[in-house]
Each structure stands twice: as C-alpha cells, then as structure tokens.
Amino acid sequence: MARPDGMDKWKTLEHNGPVFPPDYEPLPSNVRFYYNGKVVHLSPLAEEVAGFYGRMLDHEYTSKDVFNKNFFKDWRKTMTEDEKELITDLKLCNFKEIDIYYKEQSEKRKAMTKEEKLELKQKNEEITLKYGFCLLDGHKQKIGNFRIEPPGLFRGRGEHPKMGKLKKRVQPEDIIINIGEKAKIPSPPAGHKWKEVKHDKTVSWLASWTENIMGNVKYIMLNPSSKLKSIKDFEKYEKARKLKNEVGAIRSQYRADFKSREMVVRQRAVALYFIDKLALRAGNEKEEGETADTVGCCSLRVEHIQLHEEKDGKQYVVDFDFLGKDSIRYSNSVAVEKRVFKNLKHFIQGKSPSDDLFDRLNTSSLNKHLASLMEDLTAKVFRTYNASQTLQNQLNELTKEGMTEPELLLAYNRANRSVAVLCNHQRAVPKTFDKQMENLQVKIKEKKAQIKETKKLYKEAKGDAKDKLKKKLKTLEDGMKKLEVQRVDKEENKQIALGTSKLNYLDPRISVAWCKKWNVKIEKIYNKTQRDKFRWAIEMAGPDYQF
Structure with missing residues (x-):
C-alpha cells in the first residue's frame, strides 16, 4: 500500500480506532x-x-x-x-x-436551547477526548479526522461523470487498523470485526479503507498541527526553496533539449516547460471506463490544444482546453517560445485528435528524469515552487506604504488570487453571492447618506461640536472605504478558490512574514485550524523572510 507520507519509523502507537456515524433512523410513519x-x-x-x-x-x-x-x-x-x-x-x-x-x-x-447545545457540545468533547488523540512514541498527539464519513450521494467537482452515485456506508469490515504491536486493539462495534489489524511502523496512518466511488484509499491521519506533520510541511517547502537555487540550470537544460535529435527528449522538454511555466500537473495514467476523462500534462491529447501563429496581437499562441483534476476545466490561451511552438507542430503532425500529444512520455519517466536533476524533485515540487514564488513576487509588488488594513488584505487576496489562477483553482459562484453583494450595496448606500448628513452638520457646527463631527466623519469615511474594498474583493474572488493554494502550495512563512512586516493580524489570513497547522511557520518566520 502506498505511503501517504515519508515519515521515519515510529516505535509505539496507541489509539481507540475511528468513530462511525450513527445508524440510520427510519422516517416517521407520517413522512411518506x-x-x-x-x-x-x-x-x-x-x-x-x-x-x-x-x-x-x-x-x-x-x-x-x-x-x-x-x-x-x-x-x-x-x-x-x-x-x-x-x-x-x-x-x-x-x-x-x-x-x-x-x-x-x-x-x-x-x-436548540442553550442547554441542549451545551449537552451536545459536552458529548462531542467526550468523544474527541476518547477518539481524537493517540499516543505516538509516548507523546499525546491530536488525530486529524477520526470520524468516518457518513453515507450519501457523491457530488464531485465540476461536471463529474460519477455525480449522484451512492457513497456506501463504511463498515468495520472495510477498515484496516494500524497500531503498535503491544497496544490494545480497539474494539469494533458490536457484531462486527475489523478487516485487518496491522503494525506498520513506516506509515503515519491509524486506519484506512477503500471508498467505493473512485476506489481511492482513505486514511485516518495525525492532525496537521502534530509535530510529525509539521516536519513534513517544513520539508516540503524547503524542497521547493531548494528548487529555487536549481531552477535556472534546469530551465537552461530543458531549453537546450528543445533542439534534441531524440523525439522523447524534445517531448520531455516541452512537457517540463508547461509544468514549469503553467503549473500543470504531471497527470497520472488511470483506468478506462467510467473514470472521468481528466488529464494532466503527460496525458494531453492532440484535441486538447490549438496552435495559432498569431492571435490577439501575440505570436506563437497555444490554446489549452481540457478537464484537469476533479473534472475542473482548464481553459487558457498562452504565448509560448518559438521553439516550443515549432515542436508542438511537429508532435501533432499526422496524428488524429484522440492521439497522445506526448506519445513518447509518461509521468513515471518524467519524474525519473526530474529526480536525476535534483534529489526528490517531482512535478509537484515545481507547482509548490512556482505557487510560492508567485505569491512572494506579487506581495512585494502590490503592498505599498500607507495602505490601510482593508487595502493590505485586498493586496494579499490579489496576490493569493494570482496563485489560484496559475494553479487553476476554480469554484462555482456561491449561491448567496448576489444577496451578499446586494447587502453590501445597501450598507454602502446607507454609509454615503450618513457621510452626506454629517458633512452638512459639520459645516454648520462650531467649537467642540465641530471637532466631534470631524472625528465622526473620519470614522464614517474609513468605514466607507472598508466596505468599498470588501465589494471589490468579493467580486474578484467569486469564482476563485483561494483556500486550496493557501493550505497546500504556499510556503506559510511568506504570509507570516508579510503579516509581521505590515502589522496585519495573522488571524486575518489564517483561521484557528490553519494557525495550528502552521504554528511552526508562525514561530519561525521573521518580518524579513523571503521565499
């Protein structure tokens, strides 16, 4: 079974297993x-x-x-x-x-009444106390997701071909427990038994099972704020920083390979160019049949690109249109280097639309080549590097002296949005978006009326009253500016998912350092769970840290 991380071996592990969702309660007889x-x-x-x-x-x-x-x-x-x-x-x-x-x-x-809510809260706290922690090598560690997801209907992202399928109820017979050899094995629910009990010290998961929709293995893992997870996070971003020092030589190499006599080398060079410049995922081979027709860079087909010698005043333009991870559409028009364009024309020559663009290449051979360029280098490290570098560059460019806090936060979100666009992190416009914008517009209109009235009173006032109105006017105008910035921010973010890149691809030390340098509260950038996850970065990064 594939390791979800590369942690060192643990010696002892104790836990109480997962918490299963409650059994189904039949509908009352009056509900038909x-x-x-x-x-x-x-x-x-x-x-x-x-x-x-x-x-x-x-x-x-x-x-x-x-x-x-x-x-x-x-x-x-x-x-x-x-x-x-x-x-x-x-x-x-x-x-x-x-x-x-x-x-x-x-x-x-x-x-529910306050008493009922309190009773429910106490029950949940008791469950968390029993199941939400484990003992790893004698140290109490928080568990991330100790509750098994209840059954339901699969939704997926984008136009997923499996939407609507039944996510079956996970039974103890589906669960593999991983625990220390001398630890007490948790008891399954009455009348059930575990699929298997393992003592694998090379992995950090406590329980695993295979979900029925995509056939993916799910894990109960340590909480992101745990020491081991923090170390893995730190190592991931350090690897991306290491690439920063090597990327110049790697880019020179793949540009030289554009002219290689070997077709496989040229295809690999162009694919690496796309992975580097466009933050495309490498893509994995997957089974035929019902699986969504999603592709990454190595599995692009001829039909996924269109070549234009000139388009919109730019030369050597490539139009991309394909379904990426989670069936999210990737649609982009990009001007590329002349040599890349000429290679692409050669790659598609004589092929049908359904043929592979990079027919001599696969993800495995690409990552093997990357590992020869830098230890542990994969396509994902490029994605982390380019995302973090983009955030750093954008923050340096967009943040100016004299900005108010709302303006600073707008600058941060714009920098983060540049990363989300690079990584193609989209979302559907929230259902409540129009209502939220309408409410904001009402507040702005009310604030304008208050400012107008206060200005009128200010002109007529004298002495202390004039001073008080001057302060009030300043407060109202600051509030007005804040609302207008919120409106711009909300409009710009309506179809962009900022959270994915912020939690998975951006070195948190960049954001922490920016907050410290510009006196922005870290709570404005990371919620409590995220602050726990990135505690190491909050403690480590000073205001002068640069990725």
Whole structure:
C-alpha cells in the first residue's frame, strides 16, 4: 500500500480506532414516499438512500441528467425485488414529504436551547477526548479526522461523470487498523470485526479503507498541527526553496533539449516547460471506463490544444482546453517560445485528435528524469515552487506604504488570487453571492447618506461640536472605504478558490512574514485550524523572510 507520507519509523502507537456515524433512523410513519401518485413503504436501506436524494431537491445537482441517472441506478441496487419491479422511473417518484421532513429537522437543530447545545457540545468533547488523540512514541498527539464519513450521494467537482452515485456506508469490515504491536486493539462495534489489524511502523496512518466511488484509499491521519506533520510541511517547502537555487540550470537544460535529435527528449522538454511555466500537473495514467476523462500534462491529447501563429496581437499562441483534476476545466490561451511552438507542430503532425500529444512520455519517466536533476524533485515540487514564488513576487509588488488594513488584505487576496489562477483553482459562484453583494450595496448606500448628513452638520457646527463631527466623519469615511474594498474583493474572488493554494502550495512563512512586516493580524489570513497547522511557520518566520 502506498505511503501517504515519508515519515521515519515510529516505535509505539496507541489509539481507540475511528468513530462511525450513527445508524440510520427510519422516517416517521407520517413522512411518506410516493410513486406514481401512490404511497410506497420502502425497505430501510432503500428509504435511507431515498432520503439522500430527497434532502437535495432544492440543489442544482438534482436537475442534472448525469446525477439523476447515476443516483437511480445505484438506488435500485438497494431495493428489494418487489421495489425494483415497481419503481422504474425517477420522474414518477415524489420525495417532497422527505424533503420537508429533513428541512424541519434542520430547523429544529438550529432552534436548540442553550442547554441542549451545551449537552451536545459536552458529548462531542467526550468523544474527541476518547477518539481524537493517540499516543505516538509516548507523546499525546491530536488525530486529524477520526470520524468516518457518513453515507450519501457523491457530488464531485465540476461536471463529474460519477455525480449522484451512492457513497456506501463504511463498515468495520472495510477498515484496516494500524497500531503498535503491544497496544490494545480497539474494539469494533458490536457484531462486527475489523478487516485487518496491522503494525506498520513506516506509515503515519491509524486506519484506512477503500471508498467505493473512485476506489481511492482513505486514511485516518495525525492532525496537521502534530509535530510529525509539521516536519513534513517544513520539508516540503524547503524542497521547493531548494528548487529555487536549481531552477535556472534546469530551465537552461530543458531549453537546450528543445533542439534534441531524440523525439522523447524534445517531448520531455516541452512537457517540463508547461509544468514549469503553467503549473500543470504531471497527470497520472488511470483506468478506462467510467473514470472521468481528466488529464494532466503527460496525458494531453492532440484535441486538447490549438496552435495559432498569431492571435490577439501575440505570436506563437497555444490554446489549452481540457478537464484537469476533479473534472475542473482548464481553459487558457498562452504565448509560448518559438521553439516550443515549432515542436508542438511537429508532435501533432499526422496524428488524429484522440492521439497522445506526448506519445513518447509518461509521468513515471518524467519524474525519473526530474529526480536525476535534483534529489526528490517531482512535478509537484515545481507547482509548490512556482505557487510560492508567485505569491512572494506579487506581495512585494502590490503592498505599498500607507495602505490601510482593508487595502493590505485586498493586496494579499490579489496576490493569493494570482496563485489560484496559475494553479487553476476554480469554484462555482456561491449561491448567496448576489444577496451578499446586494447587502453590501445597501450598507454602502446607507454609509454615503450618513457621510452626506454629517458633512452638512459639520459645516454648520462650531467649537467642540465641530471637532466631534470631524472625528465622526473620519470614522464614517474609513468605514466607507472598508466596505468599498470588501465589494471589490468579493467580486474578484467569486469564482476563485483561494483556500486550496493557501493550505497546500504556499510556503506559510511568506504570509507570516508579510503579516509581521505590515502589522496585519495573522488571524486575518489564517483561521484557528490553519494557525495550528502552521504554528511552526508562525514561530519561525521573521518580518524579513523571503521565499
């Protein structure tokens, strides 16, 4: 089994295993499901899965054909033979009462009394105390995700071909426990047993299982704030900093390879150019069939690019259009070096649209070549390096003396956004976006009216009253500026996911140093969980740190 990290061997490990979601509670008898206008009493498993769909009736997913087709196919697998024979058309299904019931349950949770909330909080704290910590080599360490995800319907990102499929309930029989040889093995829920118990000291996971949608292995790991995780984080960014010192020579090498007589060397050079300049993922070979048609650099096909000798006043332009990781579309138009352009024309010559662009190359051979250039160098290290370097450069360029805190935060988000655009970290426009913008506009309008009224009073006032109004006017104008900056920031970020790069690709010391240099509270950049994860960087980085 692949190691999720490269930590050194541990000696002893004790933990209490994972926490499973509660068993399904059947719907009350007054909450009914209808098929073709008639009440149908579903078997427990079929009813549970119907509930997953019923509570999503207001969501855009249930309006998508792929989602509905996948859901109905998997739902029928949970039905009895009689139910399968009766329920053959999703359009004839009426989940409305189920939808209303779950909405009511949600409102009840929101309306809990202080006492009820406190009782629930205490129960969760007791669970965390028992299951949320482990003893690793005698030291108490926090566990990151000790709760097993409940069953539900898979959504995926982008237009994922598997959206709507059933994420099955994970059973103890699916779980592999990893624990010290002399430690007490945690007891599975009554009537169940673990799939396997291991004592693998070379990995840092405590439990693992294979999820049924993509066939990926999931892990219960140490919390990101744990010492071992912090060390791994530090090493990751140090590796990217090491690349900074080597990248000049590597770039000179792959540019020289553009002219190589060997086709495989030229293809590798152009792929590396894209990975370096565009932060493309290398891409992994994957199985045929239902898996989403997603590609990375090495698996690009001829149909994913278009070449233009000239476009929009630029020479040697390449248009990219393909589905990347998580089915997120990558659409970009880039001017490239003349030699790259000429090579691409040669690579596609005589090929059909479905043929591989880099037919002599794969991810394994590319990473093997990278490792020969620098120890442990992979395509992902380039992504981390380019993301961090972009943030550093943008912060240096955008941050100016005399900026207010809102202006500084706007500059930071703009720098972060440059990274998110580079890494193609997109998101759908939030459903609440228009309402939030409308509320902001109302606040701005009210603030303008207050400023206008205060200015009028200020002109007429004298003595102490004039001084007080001057202070009030300053406060109002500062508040106005803050709201206007918020509006710009929100508009610019509506389709960009800033969190992914901030947590996974950006050396946190850059952000910490920037905060310290410009007297911005670190809480404005990182929430509490993120501050725990990057505690090492907060302690380490001074205001003069540069990536």
